[in-house]
Amino acid sequence: MAFRADERDLIAADIGAYLERQKAKELLRFITCGSVDDGKSTLIGRLLHDSKQIFEDQMAALESDSRRVGTQGSNIDFALLVDGLTAEREQGITIDVAYRFFATDKRKFIVADTPGHEQYTRNMVTGASTAELAVLLVDARKGVLEQTRRHSILAQMVGIRRFVLAINKMDLVDHDADLFAAIVADYRAFADRIGIDQWIAIPVSGLNGDNIAARSEAMDWYDGPTLVEHLETVPIDSESDEAKPFRMPVQWVSRPDPSFRGFAGQVASGRIAPGDEVRILPSGRTSTVARIVTMGGDLDEAVAGQSVTLTLEDEVDCSRGDVIAAASQAPHAADQFEATIVWMADEEMVPGKGYWLKLGTQSATATVAHPKYQLNVNTLDELAAKTLDLNAIGVADLTVDRPIVFEPYRDQHDGGPNRALGGFILIDKLTNATVAAGMLHFALRRAENIHWQALDVSRETHARLKGQKPAVLWFTGLSGAGKSTIANLVEKKLVALGRHTFLLDGDNVRHGLNKDLGFTEADRIENIRRVGEVAKLMADAGLIVLTAFISPFRAEREMVRRMLPDGEFIEVFVDTPLADAEARDVKGLYAKARAGELPNFTGIDSPYEPPEQPELWIDTVKMTAEQAADAVIDLIERRR
Structure with a gap:
């Protein structure tokens, strides 16, 4: 079909306006988690369907796949949209983390579908590590289970502060309001115990779409928001990141020609403008920002989440792994820490063994001491342990071979996560496999109080x-x-x-x-x-x-x-x-x-x-x- 020039201009203008609207929308990252067969993948499939993110050919294939796997009646198995691995489809469970993008008129979303099996706890931690909200699914027939509590603790541990308790499959319990209230009361007692205070409970049916995007007539006793309404209006943590002091881990030193030397990275927190004084860590040298350069040209200001290149007024020594920070509110450097460690390898942790530690763009050799304790995620008891094995969570001291720039993972002011300078991974030096993820608590005081004594005889x-x-x-x-x-x-x-x-x-x-x-x-x-x-x-x-x-x-x-x-x-x-x-x-x-x-x-x-x-x-x-x-x-x- 041929279009006139004025029609092409109108179409181009409409497309441009649409792209600008999409670009201006806020982005919310969230995860779905819970026990096995609570309906996490089905819920995400329903979100994609109800937000009109499925093309006609995808819908036809989904209907065909649903008949092939034996879905009852005329219902569609929305879980097949997310569970893409053959092994997942054969077993009817999620094994790996699946990420999906969708958008509504008000926001863009990236959702991670994480496994419910205990043996895939490490996959759940991976999905939660970049999320700002967790949707905890509970089967209305089963109530709050061990995995509900486990995933709540893990999500809170990696810095998620906002939760949705989605009590699913309400259609299978006749939309019982009293049962819903009993499950909410059970979870409230647990949430109060571990300090989760920003959460909401929503009764839903992922299969039928009740209270997902549209309000359910069968549950007229519920007067709260639908799941989509809540996702569109919940505050986003990136807003609080902009209020924190400026931090930018240096990823790369850009030298396209002898006349230009810039330091590239993503602004982890705060904001920066030309003329601001900054401190290079761990060296402690100070300078002033001359320019903020991006692919689209120079900026008057950069904020958390933006990837930029900074040029400085002075010729200071700065390389990959260094951190550029606000001069008056700079973080500290240390070589000994207490940390929470989630062990993710089949082989148990070896205390004293050297592992590569990666913290943002920094790398160092780290040794982990014997754990102070291992956390029982069901009872929250602190158990004695000599080491950590697969999926274990423990607290231990670690030592690195050189000072690294850090901040406590849990922000002291607003409780949000300092992921860029507080979250780390450990890598096995022999296999290059990631064996653990961790969150720094604080530098050990002995690291600050012990100094080299100057000796006269060298x-x-x-x-x-x-x-x-x-x-x-x-x-x-x-x-x-x-x-x-x-x-x-x-x-x-x-x-x-x-x-x-x-x-x-x-x-x-x-x-x-x-x-x-x-x-x-x-x-x-x-x-x-x-x-x-x-x-x-x-x-x-x-x-x-x-x-x-x-x-x-x-x-x-x-x-x-x-x-x-x-x-x-x-x-x-x-x-x-x-x-x-x-x-x-x-x-x-x-x-x-x-x-x-x-x-x-x-x-x-x-x-x-x-x-x-x-x-x-x-x-x-x-x-x-x-x-x-x-x-x-x-x-x-x-x-x-």
Whole structure:
């Protein structure tokens, strides 16, 4: 069909006006959660249908799918709009988080359909992490269940403050007003106990559409808003974010040409304008905003939620991971915290193990201490725990290897979440899998109260008196590889050369300093941490320290490397095939491990991660112990 020029102009104007109206609408992110088969996916499908977000061909396919899966009568199974995975459709349950977009005349919405099964708690946390409101579905026939309480606690924990108790399937209980009131009273007692005060209860039927977008004639006793009316009018948290102090984590330093240097990121909170004074953290340097640049041109002001590039008046050191903040209301930096941790991996948490921590655009190595307690989400009891396993929620202290800029996840003033600087994830260094999500409570006071004491006699003075360069020779390899034999020979040769040395042997250290530790992964990590600290102190005294430890994990060897100045950690990989190590097993340890008498034995039922770039690689198949010792001496002498 051809249009006249004036008709095309009118159509273009209508489209433009429509797009401008859509752009101007506020966006509300919310989740649906609750127990299994409460009708979460059906409710979202009904919202999409009633807001006219389904095309005719989609509707025809939905009707066909509904007949195929056996939906009773002429009803449509709206859950099929959201449950897109084959496994979900076969089981009739939600497994993964499904996000859907829809809009009404007043607002735009992004809704996350989250799983109800306890085993998919981590998926529910993922969906809740960006939401501002939670719709808790309750089957009117069952009332408030364990998962209703669990999801309420989790949603509140990640910063959601507004809730809708959608009591669903009212058509199956004859729209009973007294039953509705009883469920509301039951949930009110629970909500009061955990501190949820912004919530509303709505009786609905997702299948029939009662009180979803249109008021139900069958429940004329209910005089509150429909679900859509409430979603269109509930306050949005982003409004309060604009009232907070300015924060922008730097994602990227933009240098398109030598004349321009800008710092790109999303404004996490507050507002900023040219001329405002800012502070770069963690360095603490201050400057003034010169320009606010976007793809559409310069702005007079930027507010929370906008992605911008800032240029500064001064040439200050600022890079990815730094935070640009209001100079007069800057956040703090620390390296020790208390945090709530939601464990999301099949493998349990290993206290003391090094994980990557990502907080906004910042990255650091973090170690988690033994939990202070694990939360029972049904009773809210604080239970003793040595570790955290899949879907467990606990509180623990964590330490990072450098100060990071942070704010408590729960805002002290309005109770809203500081997600950009308070929420973090932990990543396994070996697999790169996300293993946990967490919320920072506060920096530990000991991190602020403990300071380095200035000493008059420096480590350089100690080294000069001994006439040598300090070093830590870290011999690593399988049990029976020959680490202790070679280290002992090296020390004898160094002493003959007049060097000042000390040898820390794995077995000897476990008789004293580390006699309280076993051979679990957590104990092995703590064993290496303590030895690393002792070796560092000895190197500070100017000694050449030799250590002979299996030290099977790369992350822990790197932890020790970071304790020392550059060039002082010398990793010596004593490489011996497992069969050869077993053959020379004078202690009989491998035989016991093969028989199941020594659990967690490296090389048998516990892994060994060989160094990727050691300073010295010794192949014991090709070299004798004497030749290996000479190679180490040669390396040390070349460093002088």
